[in-house]
Amino acid sequence: MAIRSVLAPKVEIPRSLYLGLGAASVAVILALWCLLTYGGITPPDFLAAPHLVVEAGIHRLSTGSLIDDTEASLTVILAGFFFASILSVPLGILMGSFKVVEALIEPITGFMRYIPVSALIPLLILWIGIGVEEKIMVIFLGTFFQQLILISDVSARVSKDLIDCSYTLGASRRQVIWRVLLPACMPGVMDNLRVTMGWAWTYLVVAELVAANSGLGYMILNAMRGLFTDVILLGVFTIGILGLITDMIFKFARRWLLPWSAEF
Amino acid sequence: MPHLDLQDVTVRFAPKRKPEVLALDRVSLAVEDNMFSVIVGPSGCGKSTLLRLVAGLQEPTSGRMLLDGAPIVGPSAERGMVFQSYTLFPWLTVRDNVMFGPKLKGQSAAEAGRIADELIAQVGLRGFEKSYPKELSGGMRQRVALARALANDPRILLMDEPFGALDSQTRQLMQELLLSIWQKHRKTVLFITHDIDEAIFLGDVVHVMTARPGRIKKSIPIDILRPRGIDTLTSEAFMSLKRQVLGLMHEEAVIADRG
Ligand SMILES: Nc1ncnc2c1ncn2[C@@H]1O[C@H](COP(=O)(O)OP(=O)(O)OP(=O)(O)O)[C@@H](O)[C@H]1O
Numbered sequence: 001m002a003i004r005s006v007l008a009p010k011v012e013i014p015r016s017l018y019l020g021l022g023a024a025s026v027a028v029i030l031a032l033w034c035l036l037t038y039g040g041i042t043p044p045d046f047l048a049a050p051h052l053v054v055e056a057g058i059h060r061l062s063t064g065s066l067i068d069d070t071e072a073s074l075t076v077i078l079a080g081f082f083f084a085s086i087l088s089v090p091l092g093i094l095m096g097s098f099k100v101v102e103a104l105i106e107p108i109t110g111f112m113r114y115i116p117v118s119a120l121i122p123l124l125i126l127w128i129g130i131g132v133e134e135k136i137m138v139i140f141l142g143t144f145f146q147q148l149i150l151i152s153d154v155s156a157r158v159s160k161d162l163i164d165c166s167y168t169l170g171a172s173r174r175q176v177i178w179r180v181l182l183p184a185c186m187p188g189v190m191d192n193l194r195v196t197m198g199w200a201w202t203y204l205v206v207a208e209l210v211a212a213n214s215g216l217g218y219m220i221l222n223a224m225r226g227l228f229t230d231v232i233l234l235g236v237f238t239i240g241i242l243g244l245i246t247d248m249i250f251k252f253a254r255r256w257l258l259p260w261s262a263e264f
Numbered sequence: 265m266p267h268l269d270l271q272d273v274t275v276r277f278a279p280k281r282k283p284e285v286l287a288l289d290r291v292s293l294a295v296e297d298n299m300f301s302v303i304v305g306p307s308g309c310g311k312s313t314l315l316r317l318v319a320g321l322q323e324p325t326s327g328r329m330l331l332d333g334a335p336i337v338g339p340s341a342e343r344g345m346v347f348q349s350y351t352l353f354p355w356l357t358v359r360d361n362v363m364f365g366p367k368l369k370g371q372s373a374a375e376a377g378r379i380a381d382e383l384i385a386q387v388g389l390r391g392f393e394k395s396y397p398k399e400l401s402g403g404m405r406q407r408v409a410l411a412r413a414l415a416n417d418p419r420i421l422l423m424d425e426p427f428g429a430l431d432s433q434t435r436q437l438m439q440e441l442l443l444s445i446w447q448k449h450r451k452t453v454l455f456i457t458h459d460i461d462e463a464i465f466l467g468d469v470v471h472v473m474t475a476r477p478g479r480i481k482k483s484i485p486i487d488i489l490r491p492r493g494i495d496t497l498t499s500e501a502f503m504s505l506k507r508q509v510l511g512l513m514h515e516e517a518v519i520a521d522r523g
């Protein structure tokens with residue numbers, strides 16, 4: 001048995017094969033889509049044909065409504081993610097390395113991480129209304145507690161020897177925190193921000209479930225009432241592409257900001 | 265007066281929900297100025313614990329520890345340490361890693377840079393000043409770690425199996441390099457290993473520890489002339505010292521094995 005076979009675990013495969021397989025899987029899905037729609041197997045109000053989705057896209061771009069919806073959603077996602085990150089990064093780093101902070105926050109995060117954000121929406125509406133703040137809050141709550149747990153883990157994994165070594169080089173406790181613990185956490189922080197950015201996108205439709213009048217999630221929900229599957233698919237693709245773009249931005253930012261760290 | 269003086273030092277660990285461990289039992293050890301002292305002992309006998317005590321990273325349960333007559337409290341730049349694991353700061357270049365200590369002390373960038381450049385040259389890494397640790401081999405990383413510890417001009421240099429993770433060829437080269445640098449700086453060194461060849465090759469004196477709870481079983485002066493080289497390893501004097509240390513270590517291994 002050849003252990004260098006492409007089917008052996010953890011064996012590198014040629015780049016051409018890698019890209020080829022990726023293209024093939026996309027092609028199969030597209031072909032299946034065409035077959036189902038143009039082949040007349042499914043009715044249009046079950047699944048819109050590809051050209052209808054493209055047409056819907058062109059139409060909504062020309063009227064500007066797709067741009068407006070994208071802008072509304074991006075505002076909600078970026079604001080929620082920004083506020084969550086700006087709090088979770090310092091708090092998570094402290095929580096992972098200081099037992100005092102861990103003891104204080106652990107019970108709350110341990111509890112909150114299992115609560116679906118959608119379960120909190122009624123309360124959020126009662127407390128902060130149905131404006132954009134409520135939607136930002138949904139994204140915030142959906143990402144903050146997850147980030148806190150992931151980042152505290154990053155901080156807890158910083159090598160004890162690295163910290164001890166800094167002390168023997170003459171660093172004070174304060175200097176160890178600022179000059180060693182903090183930079184040592186950065187690659188892990190970036191990786192987890194990237195992952196949770198992806199999660200933030202998945203909360204979008206939930207955030208725009210109630211009392212929205214613009215946004216990609218709203219667009220999808222609205223289209224559902226009229227069985228406009230072309231618009232639904234347009235919304236889904238737009239979210240997917242925007243998610244992909246933010247992911248790429250994080251990937252390149254990490255490479256650019258932290259050239260010293262190994263890729264993950 | 266000995267440079268470093270440990271008197272009846274005991275360390276007892278009381279981990280949560282686990283039985284107590286007596287790691288060190290009334291250890292007394294004197295280390296003379298400018299000497300290269302090596303500690304060998306079976307795995308788990310408390311060697312690292314002993315070194316961490318001297319570094320100030322840990323407190324003894326009881327006993328006294330003096331450096332030049334002053335009690336040791338907490339870590340300090342005057343007791344530099346090289347760890348077995350790679351502890352370079354990955355976000356700093358080789359040069360910035362070596363400059364870390366001098367800069368903390370408030371030395372000017374120019375002065376810190378001068379110290380760093382000289383030490384980098386001594387450990388044979390000229391040309392790698394701007395490299396990041398991820399670009400270096402294990403042996404190179406430990407050479408930088410050595411240069412970084414020396415940059416503080418510590419009163420004692422503590423080394424905890426610094427070459428433990430290296431292959432045997434690299435290890436031999438590192439030992440020779442360490443000796444040549446030591447010859448220049450004449451620092452007081454306390455070096456830990458469980459490799460008997462390494463202990464005898466490097467040391468002026470080898471302290472053999474007992475199995476846990478660790479005590480100093482015997483201190484053996486190594487009267488092999490310096491400079492030592494590859495021929496030392498096969499010399500008659502080396503062999504006879506090795507037989508002696510091996511015998512002591514074997515007794516302890518048997519005891520450790522019986523639990
Ligand atoms: N923080 C700790 N809590 C509890 N037990 C500990 C702690 N640190 C060390 N010990 C125990 O103390 C004993 C001595 O440990 P130490 O690391 O000093 O041994 P060592 O001689 O360096 O071993 P090795 O050769 O494997 O490096 C071991 O039994 C170890 O399990």
Ligand SMILES: [Mg+2]
Nearest residue numbers: 311312313424
């Ligand atoms: Mg050890």
